[in-house]
Amino acid sequence: MSDAVPLTTDRPGKVASVTPPARGRSRRLSDRKLAVAFITPALLLLLAMSVFPLVWALFLSFTDYSATRGGTGTFVWFENYTAVLTSAQVHLRAVTTLIYVVGAVVLQTVLGFTIAYLISRRTHGRGLLTTLFLIPMMLSPVVVGLFWRFMLDAQFGVVNSMLGSLGLDQVEWLTRQRTALFSLIVVDTWQWTPFIMLIALAGLTAVPKYLYEAASIDRASEWFRFRTITLPLVWPLLLIAVLFRAIEAFRLFDLVYILTSGGPGVSTETLSFHVYKVAFLGFNTGTASAYGILMVVIVIVLTQLYLRYLNKLKED
Amino acid sequence: MAVSVNEAVPASPVRDRTPPARRIGGGRGRSVLEIALLTVLAVVMLFPVLWMIETSIKENRDVYAVPAKFFDFEVTLAHYRDVFVAPGGGLSDLSVAFLNSLLVAGVSTVLATLLGVPAAWAYSRFTLKAKKDQLFFILSTRFMPPVVVVIPIFLMYRVVGLIDTPLGLILIYTAFNLPFTIWMVKGFVDEVPAEYEDAAMLDGYTRLQAFRKFTLPLLVPGIAATAVFALIFSWNEFVFAIFLTSSDSVRTAPPAIAGLIGGTTVDWGLVAASSVVFALPVLIFAYLVRRHLVAGVTLGAVRR
Incomplete structure (x- = not known):
């Protein structure tokens, strides 16, 4: 399913068939101007819709502006930042987010890689299997969140119903402090395991066959082959996928909003969800901006890491 | 999900210990094991999607049935009608x-x-x-x-x-x-x-x-x-x-x-x-x- 697309190779005839215009027509636009004309509109839109809002948020983060109170707010320097960084509430959300990100990404990686490895060893039905496994990933978080909320319902949810018929106790998946965060991790894992699987599979199918053949001539054990051939060759790509998932999990908002709304109590409130509460329920726009800017800083660090690995992968 | 996690782990140690001499005989057993594991994982991953489709065509009382009804339920397309048509007619x-x-x-x-x-x-x-x-x-x-x-x-x-x-x-x-x-x-x-x-x-x-x-x-x-x-x-x-x-x-x-x-x-x-x-x-x-x-x-x- 993942062979590179040969859009180009087999149609050079097309080029020859078009009759050229009269020679000697001067180029109206120099390459440089053309490049500027083609790139500027895109960059302008990004500046207006992505950079400018962040700059505005940065400005607001130094004020005590509130979206409901109106006025312009007064300058408070770093007060918002110290408030956020020293808040016990924020520390609690940071821990929740960390548990969630690490738990979900580790589970997804282990499961996704296992599935990819198992699929890569099959000779028949690989395409069909891969397609089926990919379905959860393509669904909207809204659909995923709603549907799991129904399946995990304590009274009539199908999960508890199945546990019941196995003779096990009912579990309050989404309404107990301990289990709610676990449920969130499970649902995220369900949705995003296919992502890791897809990328791991891309890496696994790219491992040249002759390496395995050479290894089996040397009578290398299966584990040895896995450790010295498969893993080192797949690892760089897998690392990209893991970092990508980590960034996405860190930013996650919609699944929490739908599945638990941060509850019970604040047990599933991630940083994203807390920013939302501060901004849109508490209307402390200044504080929320500072909070948001701090999150952006973390995302930028993670993104830099991601892009650096990506760059390394491309250069190899 | 928990089931599949537990089952996913033992697969690799089993594989490691297979001695090279018995590779042909062990290969088939292992292949069966791998297919079984893959099937279990596929069922776990696809079940919620199937359950969603099933729920969408169930009569309301079957939707909330405890224990859940997997096969013997009344089929209805009323929910799909409700998606598109407002109760009084017209666009919902x-x-x-x-x-x-x-x-x-x-x-x-x-x-x-x-x-x-x-x-x-x-x-x-x-x-x-x-x-x-x-x-x-x-x-x-x-x-x-x-x-x-x-x-x-x-x-x-x-x-x-x-x-x-x-x-x-x-x-x-x-x-x-x-x-x-x-x-x-x-x-x-x-x-x-x-x-x-x-x-x-x-x-x-x-x-x-x-x-x-x-x-x-x-x-x-x-x-x-x-x-x-x-x-x-x-x-x-x-x-x-x-x-x-x-x-x-x-x-x-x-x-x-x-x-x-x-x-x-x-x-x-x-x-x-x-x-x-x-x-x-x-x-x-x-x-x-x-x-x-x-x-x-x-x-x-x-x-x-």
């Missing part, structure tokens, strides 16, 4: 939301393609100052947490009157799909040899004509795949939609479907049916672009 709120989604996702995809394709071509063909940095900057705007971005966007829209308008959503979705479009299409342009354009220019075409007449036709399948992904991303988007729109006439499908669970009683049959209606086009489109999935889901960053 949900079908209005679906039309809004179509408008917002469609227009923003067209805009992102129109802005992104020329930029992608220029980034691929020309030597520019700090090109790599520019491209990385463009991609990193896509990674900003939506909840953070939406705060200043909300204030901005309030000033210019774009709150609760389709245009507001179209603009933000265009900006949010642009980095992806540029990265993805640039990959496709990189695969078209620049020599084609050089040759055309030797024949007297301008650079722009060479792009339009020779490169662009070759890019069409790639651009189409990219547009399909942009369409899926906008169609599925929830965070901006819920914060930037509020009225039923403007709201897109994700917040409308999420709104179904607001009341005291939840009609899960309706939720399931609208989820199926909402997800079906996505799955069909995703199937059409399955060859580009790796590039698509990594926002054009990883290519094979």
